[in-house]
Amino acid sequence: MESEALLSVRELRIAFDGVEAVRGLSFDVRPREVLAIVGESGAGKSLTARALLGMLPRGATTSGTISPDLSAHRGRRISLVPQDALSALSPVHRVGDQLAAAARSVAGISRTEARARAVAALDRVGIPDAARKARAYPHEYSGGMRQRAVIAMATINEPDLVVADEPTTALDEERRDRVLRLLGEQREAVGAALVLVTHDMDAVRGHADRVLVMYAGRLTELGPADEVLARPRAPYTAGLLASLPQNATGRRLPALRGTPPAPGTLTPGCAFAPRCPLAADACHTAEPEPRQVSGRLVACHRWEELPHPATELFLKEGQPA
Numbered sequence: 001m002e003s004e005a006l007l008s009v010r011e012l013r014i015a016f017d018g019v020e021a022v023r024g025l026s027f028d029v030r031p032r033e034v035l036a037i038v039g040e041s042g043a044g045k046s047l048t049a050r051a052l053l054g055m056l057p058r059g060a061t062t063s064g065t066i067s068p069d070l071s072a073h074r075g076r077r078i079s080l081v082p083q084d085a086l087s088a089l090s091p092v093h094r095v096g097d098q099l100a101a102a103a104r105s106v107a108g109i110s111r112t113e114a115r116a117r118a119v120a121a122l123d124r125v126g127i128p129d130a131a132r133k134a135r136a137y138p139h140e141y142s143g144g145m146r147q148r149a150v151i152a153m154a155t156i157n158e159p160d161l162v163v164a165d166e167p168t169t170a171l172d173e174e175r176r177d178r179v180l181r182l183l184g185e186q187r188e189a190v191g192a193a194l195v196l197v198t199h200d201m202d203a204v205r206g207h208a209d210r211v212l213v214m215y216a217g218r219l220t221e222l223g224p225a226d227e228v229l230a231r232p233r234a235p236y237t238a239g240l241l242a243s244l245p246q247n248a249t250g251r252r253l254p255a256l257r258g259t260p261p262a263p264g265t266l267t268p269g270c271a272f273a274p275r276c277p278l279a280a281d282a283c284h285t286a287e288p289e290p291r292q293v294s295g296r297l298v299a300c301h302r303w304e305e306l307p308h309p310a311t312e313l314f315l316k317e318g319q320p321a
């Protein structure tokens, strides 16, 4: 795997009551890259992201390694942009004070200096009249401005890594792209890497350097985003891409039939096999390990059989709209 990593995750396992939701996941985050983690609901994306932050839910047991452990420096070297911008801000404190507190918590700086940094951070994310808006409360901000303030807070201490957990869920396409652009710009401005958790393949397009596709707690495919999107090598990735609206051919979408297995209900073999149009006998007996395939990692016994484009494979069983 990659040598110059900002952070390396090896054989990460996360379980609740002995049932594994993340099942032996290994990947690197490179300095300054945008790594998107995609997959359907329940794939283990959020748990993986939260493990990086040391913010797993109570009851989770883990094994494997994450090194270095940036979670020991949360707020300084690693920070979170959560799904819900409102919940990230305290309703009873002025936005500028919250940002200043975040700055002061890691740097030995005066209140005045922290306040100046807060205003600068709000200005940097494009909040107009930042000095005045810093004195306002979150409820006086629009939804879009709150989102900007949260991104300002996550980047104020110039962390090495920003983790954004579904930051654009429930946003329309235009707002989603605006938020992703802003996140990308801010990451660039402070020199951080970004781990972007999303179930939305469209969010990966144009916004990520590499993409990690997860299914049932495992790596399915990991590689350069433009290459993976242009030519997926794992049937699951192809299925996710076939589900995109621009691939609609008048037939009903989504293209992937069925739902992912819940943790603890896995049958032997590849977890995707029951939904996979390419599944063969081997797929029902042994779980595929990630292997190097043309500059990326692919965990599929049948990757060589995947046609290109693979869209038809998933759409052919689709019903007329």
Ligand SMILES: Nc1ncnc2c1ncn2[C@@H]1O[C@H](COP(=O)(O)OP(=O)(O)OP(=O)(O)O)[C@@H](O)[C@H]1O
Binding pocket: 016, 021, 039, 040, 041, 042, 043, 044, 045, 046, 047, 048, 057, 058, 059, 199, 262, 263
């Ligand atoms: N607090 C918890 N207690 C028990 N099981 C949990 C808990 N959190 C997550 N899980 C299990 O882990 C699985 C993966 O959760 P995770 O939140 O990482 O999924 P995800 O890929 O981020 O999906 P989503 O997009 O729905 O958030 C869940 O489907 C659930 O079975």
